[in-house]
Amino acid sequence: MGYDVNYNQFDYAKTYEICQQVSRELAEIKERVLTSQRAATQCQNDLAVAAMGACMAVRSPNLDALVWRLRAAVFHAESSAMESTKLSSTIGQAGRNYESAENRVEHQILAETFVQKLDDVIQSIKNNNMRPPTEQMETILRLFMMLRPDFMFDRKMSFGDQVEIQTKELTALLRHFSSRRDTDIVITGQDPPQEVQVNGGPESFYELHSMLEDRGPEENGKFMVVEVDEHTYAVILPGTQNDKSGHDPWDYWGNADALGIESENYVDAIADAIEASGAKEGDEVIMSGYSQGGIHVAQLMKNKFLNRKYKMNKMITLGSPIGGIDIPDRVRSLSVEDDKDMVPGTDGTPNKNRGRNHYTTIFDGPREDIKPLLNDDSLFGAPHQLKNYGDHLRELGENPKPEIREHLRQFQLPKTPMKIRKFKIERVPRRMTEKQQEETERRLKNMTLPH
Amino acid sequence: MMFSATLDSMAFQLDDAQKTTRFAITQLDSIGLLTWKSAAGRAFYERVLELSSWLEGLNRELVEAEAYLGAATREIQELELQIMQQKLAS
Numbered sequence: 001m002g003y004d005v006n007y008n009q010f011d012y013a014k015t016y017e018i019c020q021q022v023s024r025e026l027a028e029i030k031e032r033v034l035t036s037q038r039a040a041t042q043c044q045n046d047l048a049v050a051a052m053g054a055c056m057a058v059r060s061p062n063l064d065a066l067v068w069r070l071r072a073a074v075f076h077a078e079s080s081a082m083e084s085t086k087l088s089s090t091i092g093q094a095g096r097n098y099e100s101a102e103n104r105v106e107h108q109i110l111a112e113t114f115v116q117k118l119d120d121v122i123q124s125i126k127n128n129n130m131r132p133p134t135e136q137m138e139t140i141l142r143l144f145m146m147l148r149p150d151f152m153f154d155r156k157m158s159f160g161d162q163v164e165i166q167t168k169e170l171t172a173l174l175r176h177f178s179s180r181r182d183t184d185i186v187i188t189g190q191d192p193p194q195e196v197q198v199n200g201g202p203e204s205f206y207e208l209h210s211m212l213e214d215r216g217p218e219e220n221g222k223f224m225v226v227e228v229d230e231h232t233y234a235v236i237l238p239g240t241q242n243d244k245s246g247h248d249p250w251d252y253w254g255n256a257d258a259l260g261i262e263s264e265n266y267v268d269a270i271a272d273a274i275e276a277s278g279a280k281e282g283d284e285v286i287m288s289g290y291s292q293g294g295i296h297v298a299q300l301m302k303n304k305f306l307n308r309k310y311k312m313n314k315m316i317t318l319g320s321p322i323g324g325i326d327i328p329d330r331v332r333s334l335s336v337e338d339d340k341d342m343v344p345g346t347d348g349t350p351n352k353n354r355g356r357n358h359y360t361t362i363f364d365g366p367r368e369d370i371k372p373l374l375n376d377d378s379l380f381g382a383p384h385q386l387k388n389y390g391d392h393l394r395e396l397g398e399n400p401k402p403e404i405r406e407h408l409r410q411f412q413l414p415k416t417p418m419k420i421r422k423f424k425i426e427r428v429p430r431r432m433t434e435k436q437q438e439e440t441e442r443r444l445k446n447m448t449l450p451h
Numbered sequence: 452m453m454f455s456a457t458l459d460s461m462a463f464q465l466d467d468a469q470k471t472t473r474f475a476i477t478q479l480d481s482i483g484l485l486t487w488k489s490a491a492g493r494a495f496y497e498r499v500l501e502l503s504s505w506l507e508g509l510n511r512e513l514v515e516a517e518a519y520l521g522a523a524t525r526e527i528q529e530l531e532l533q534i535m536q537q538k539l540a541s
Contacts, residue, residue, distance in 0.1 A: 011485035062523035
């Protein structure tokens with residue numbers, strides 16, 4: 001919010017995690033000490049029984065002292081565990097309180113400056129070839145959220161969360177009326193493998209993406225798996241394709257699938273393609289997506305099935321609205337945005353960058369030398385074009401800031417030839433399971449014919 | 452030795468409890484490396500330090516328990532010997 005406060009969400013989250021971990025450890029300590037205490041008592045009893053067999057009465061005073069000492073240790077472990085639980089609950093609540101206060105302040109400020117913000121938005125749209133820049137796109141959505149009656153009084157929730165809820169509700173409604181809801185996404189074709197060579201730097205991902213973009217209707221529906229080395233594969237997902245057949249999973253509807261159902265219907269086809277490319281369980285999979293593809297990438301990084309099968313630790317998104325998606329902490333992510341591009345702003349919130357390995361690099365519009373090569377008449381304008389993001393990746397590779405240098409090194413690809421495989425996926429009507437077929441047949445049999 | 456397996460297992464449990472306690476103390480200490488500027492933050496950290504001192508106390512108890520266990524082991528060995536001798540004598 002631009003003012004200094006004693007709050008660091010990483011530190012609060014870390015402390016919460018530590019306190020919870022300590023509580024679990026203390027529970028384990030208590031269990032171990034209790035087991036020892038029981039064993040010591042049993043030992044004393046067994047000793048007495050053995051002595052009785054020899055007509056003696058014996059007792060180990062040191063064992064008695066040990067039992068008392070262990071009783072005290074159990075009590076200590078128990079009270080420490082309770083205190084640790086209290087501390088984790090306190091710090092967890094403090095984090096939530098802070099976020100809620102921050103959200104209220106943000107709502108208050110926006111409500112007070114509504115007219116001025118609206119004017120700023122209109123001006124910036126005029127100055128950006130009639131398309132809102134990223135930040136203004138976010139403001140537009142925030143202004144809409146201010147007008148929604150049920151959100152108007154719920155100021156504890158962040159604008160990002162509100163936009164996310166709104167998007168999910170909208171996509172659920174659209175799905176309800178769409179013929180695409182009863183379809184599965186399956187692989188329907190595979191191109192022969194090809195060998196490609198890239199320059200190895202961040203720009204390499206642009207080179208790979210450009211093999212999928214604007215290649216004509218024949219190439220619609222395709223995505224690519226790159227065999228980086230024996231145990232590393234990269235999955236390249238394209239942006240939205242202007243296909244009206246209803247069969248192309250990367251059409252406009254693909255955005256609704258990505259935001260509404262977390263790309264679940266893409267998992268099987270993508271996992272099959274990775275496997276068909278030669279990946280074994282435990283191999284590393286780098287995901288890279290442009291525009292819509294980036295939303296799928298962010299969602300698939302969370303997918304349990306893919307995570308069980310492969311090491312899903314790295315992702316790249318180019319011009320994708322992923323601010324509402326909680327990318328796991330373990331993931332190393334690089335998100336490239338252009339602040340004149342409206343698309344990354346359609347999530348209504350900047351990227352969270354919660355994990356220490358999450359980086360979002362925002363560029364200030366297309367560079368002068370690339371502008372003549374961009375098509376300003378495209379739907380989302382020149383800043384959203386893949387070529388522009390390719391140029392930003394080039395800039396990133398040429399002159400990386402010191403804090404991001406090591407991060408970028410993790411995304412380097414080999415300069416030696418790599419094998420690529422393109423897979424075509426399509427939406428096909430969902431086949432009924434045997435049980436569903438039997439049920440349908442039973443119903444048809446019981447149906448009475450009209451008189 | 453009738454009781455050696457039980458006593459060894461107790462020694463293992465106590466050793467493990469000690470190691471876990473020391474690890475928990477290290478974890479709590481790492482909270483001190485984070486930022487606690489405000490009065491409330493400092494008060495919270497004070498409580499963390501207090502908990503850490505409780506764990507130090509627990510660790511001392513476990514060390515003492517280990518010493519008693521050593522003494523008890525020697526004592527039980529002697530008692531077992533006495534029982535054996537008594538049985539042989541009768």
